[in-house]
Amino acid sequence: xxxxxxxxxxxxxxxxxxxxxxxxxxxxxxxxxxxxxxxxxxxxxxxxxxxxxxxxxxxxxxxxxxxxxxxxxxxxxxxxxxxxxxxxxxxxxxxxxxxxxxxxxxxxxxxxxxxxxxxxxxxxxx
Numbered sequence: 009x010x011x012x013x014x015x016x017x018x019x020x021x022x023x024x025x026x027x028x029x030x031x032x033x034x035x036x037x038x039x040x041x042x043x044x045x046x047x048x049x050x051x052x053x054x055x056x057x058x059x060x061x062x063x064x065x066x067x068x069x070x071x072x073x074x075x076x077x078x079x080x081x082x083x084x085x086x087x088x089x090x091x092x093x094x095x096x097x098x099x100x101x102x103x104x105x106x107x108x109x110x111x112x113x114x115x116x117x118x119x120x121x122x123x124x125x126x127x128x129x130x131x132x133x134x
Contacts, residue, residue: 032070033077039063040081047091048098051107054078056098058085061129068101075105083126093122 040057048056057079059067064083067074074081080098083089089097096119102108111119 032073036067036070036073036077036079040067040079043082045082045094048080048082048095050080050098051102054080054102054107057081058083060084061126065126065130068097071101071104071106074101075107078107083129089122089125090118092118093125097122 036057040059040063043056043058045056050056055078059081061083064081067081080101082094082097092115096111096115099108099115100111100119103110
């Protein structure tokens with residue numbers, strides 16, 4: 009029996025795959041929950057997930073993982089974000105992961121407001 013790697017055996021695996029990547033992907037699933045928000049525009053095949061503000065801060069910075077998994081993450085509503093602020097956060101994530109166009113100018117003020125609200129909400133961690 010040969011243990012040599014071949015094209016079929018390596019299919020879908022990159023040098024960055026492996027246990028650490030799998031565990032981080034699983035951690036994303038375990039620290040978020042599936043959500044539906046009809047006001048949020050997502051590309052086909054993407055799903056929206058909600059996380060606590062702390063977990064949102066962690067996962068929203070991992071644009072490559074979100075793009076690879078087809079996920080957009082929003083903070084739970086305890087952050088009290090308006091619809092345009094939620095869309096701005098998602099659009100910004102999609103743009104950073106390469107799954108969407110650059111953030112439109114009309115959403116930039118909403119993104120600033122959303123980030124300020126989240127920063128206030130997370131200030132208790134300091």
